[in-house]
Amino acid sequence: MTALHPRLVSVYDEVTQRNPGESEFHQAVREVFETLSPVVVKHPEYADAQVLQRLCEPERQIIFRVPWVDDAGRVQVNRGFRVEFSSVLGPYKGGLRFHPNVYAGTVKFLGFEQIFKNSLTGMPLGGGKGGSDFDPKGRSDGEVMRFCQSFMTELHRHIGEYTDVPAGDTGVGARELGFLFGQYKRLTNRYESGVLTGKGLTWGGSQVRTEATGFGAVYFVQSMLALSQRDLEGQRVVVSGSGNVAIHAAQKAQELGAVVVACSDSGGYVVDEAGLDIDLLKDIKNVRRGRMSDYARERGLDHISAGSVWDVHCDVAIPCATQNELGEREARALVAGGVSVVAEGANMPCTPDAVRVFRDAGVAFAPGKAANAGGVVTSSLEMQQNASRDSWTFAHTDERLRSTMTEIHDRCLSTADDYDVPGDYVAGANIAGFTRVADAMLAFGVI
Secondary structure (H helix, E strand, O other): OOOOOOOHHHHHHHHHHHHHOOOOHHHHHHHHHHHHHHHHHHOOOHOOOOOOHHHHOOEEEEEEEEEOOEEEOOOOEEEEEEEEEOOOOOOOEEEEEOOOOOOHHHHHHHHHHHHHHHHHHOOOOOEEEEEEOOOOOOOOHHHHHHHHHHHHHHHHHHOOOOEEEEEEOOOOOOHHHHHHHHHHHHHHOOOOOOHOOOOOOHHHOOOOOOOHHHHHHHHHHHHHHHHOOOOOOEEEEEOOOOOHHHHHHHHHHHHHOOEEEEEEEEEEEEEOOOOOHHHHHHHHHHHHHHHHHHHHHHOOOOOOOOOHHHOOOOOOOEEEOOOOOOOOOHHHHHHHHHEEEOOOOOOOOOOOHHHHOOOOOOOOEOHHHHHHOOOHHHHHHHHHHHHOOOOOHHHHHHHHHHHHHHHHHHHHHHHHHHHOOOOOHHHHHHHHHHHHHHHHHHHHOOO
């Protein structure tokens, strides 16, 4: 564990004491603080103005009850969250996650990460996050609709296109966003397209939004490889997860000439040496809502339920499943298997120990707040289209995404150079994201 600058130690101790039991939030704060020593030395005014203390305390935290009725007529009760972390750069922006492991610490860690991710894009977006411990898996469309309507009945009073703009995340796709937007429209009597992003194409959505996070991660990998005069042609790639981000990361990697040989879900993983059949994977996951075991059966492959997808040898690894999925053991397995580039497609999927293994081995490592920024980039583009009542082509939007991800990559490296940590994507991303927010906080005074 990297030692913190003395001026950061007391702030971090205060964060852990004021937020007991929220280990993911503590981890996210620590990861940022470990890279800020040169910033504190160069800009003591940030510490003098208590910018760090203010930034670690959300501007607003909302927790609410979500009652709904299942298909058997039983009343169910879930808990809803929205953490509006920072609005100094623009309206709060960040997804909604529906998963049984969601609690206050999950939402705060994601919201904290979102501040820096959104700042890195250079777009006028603040940071926030939300969700519920509701599990949509195995629920009927009617149950999901009734839950979403109850959730939005409370949430609608806290959001708006100039206030807080949620999007989808794990467990919240086109179906859920449709139900959420329909209830918002019903309650407010306004067709306010800009209040949610990730919407369907026929009712205010943007081309490429579905693909954006996965595509963006691969565009970031492209830039990483280009530094050593390489590209994705012929690269052996492993992607974890098989949700929206993983599928589209695999799709774009294969379009650019890579061979994506493995992906996974919570039940295990599949190795497909010929390269994943993306159309079949989309059909199983998005249409049939099936499992990787179904993919294995239909392709005549083994479904491996023991071990880890990271045991599969690869040149490029793109973890796209969930936080802290890739630990020290998995990192060592990847290094032994010859990995040269790791880019986080999910939010904080690599543990601090795993990141240290990659750094010690000379593996190029891109954190999620940089490599995972494609989703929010295209959300911002969706907001622009909504504001102007416009609709852009897939090719135009995809090019905007690609160019912005390249800019984020270059911003990370140039910032790392400016602070004498050349090539360190983690430090570059954290410092670039932090300083933009910190400068705005100083400009606004004590608020």
